Amino acid sequence: MAERQEQAAPDAVLTRIGQVVMLHHGGDREEAQRRLLELWAETAEAGDPLHRCTLAHYLADTQDDPDAELAWDLRALSAAQELTGTDPSPVRGFYPSLHLNLAADYLKLGRSDAARTHLHRARRAADSLADDGYGAGVRAAISRLELRLGDGEGFGPPRQRPVG
Numbered sequence: 001m002a003e004r005q006e007q008a009a010p011d012a013v014l015t016r017i018g019q020v021v022m023l024h025h026g027g028d029r030e031e032a033q034r035r036l037l038e039l040w041a042e043t044a045e046a047g048d049p050l051h052r053c054t055l056a057h058y059l060a061d062t063q064d065d066p067d068a069e070l071a072w073d074l075r076a077l078s079a080a081q082e083l084t085g086t087d088p089s090p091v092r093g094f095y096p097s098l099h100l101n102l103a104a105d106y107l108k109l110g111r112s113d114a115a116r117t118h119l120h121r122a123r124r125a126a127d128s129l130a131d132d133g134y135g136a137g138v139r140a141a142i143s144r145l146e147l148r149l150g151d152g153e154g155f156g157p158p159r160q161r162p163v164g
Contacts, residue, residue: 013043013051021058033062053079053094060101070105077102095125096138103145112149119145 016039024032036059043051053076060072077098083091099122106115122142129135 013039013048014054017051017054017058024058024062029062033059036062049079049082050091052076053083053091057094057098057101060105066105066108070102070109073098073101073105092125092128093130096122096129096142098122099125100138100142100145103149107145107149115145116149119149 017036020032020035020039023035036055040052040055040059043055056072056076056079060069060076063069063072080091080094080098099118103115103118103122106112106118119142122138123146126135126139126142129138
């Protein structure tokens with residue numbers, strides 16, 4: 001019974017990250033960045049790769065400097081790759097977004113070839129996305145970036161969900 005409760009207990013670090021992300025989405029980017037950096041300092045050294053991936057992903061979003069944003073996105077990808085070595089299922093859905101973010105970072109830095117490489121990886125990984133709002137949003141963002149880079153393969157018309 002205790003084991004089941006432990007498994008059902010929320011992950012305190014992910015909960016804290018979620019709270020800070022809500023602060024960031026509410027418009028307080030600097031405070032969110034400060035709190036995310038505190039969490040990084042607490043957890044990154046020996047932390048769970050899922051925590052490091054999530055923290056780095058959101059820390060990238062708080063950066064003004066494109067080089068710093070790229071560095072955090074690379075940390076997120078590295079942590080996701082650590083997780084993939086143990087059990088790929090929890091992070092498989094992260095890869096489209098991680099590669100999309102890296103493609104956008106490289107494009108900001110004027111590195112179109114690197115941007116295309118990660119954009120193609122994002123597209124290949126998009127097969128792992130669910131057919132839901134998040135998946136549709138990531139696919140749409142991939143298509144928009146492809147158009148900006150002149151690689152406009154696109155995902156075609158939106159899929160129709162069955163009724164009923």
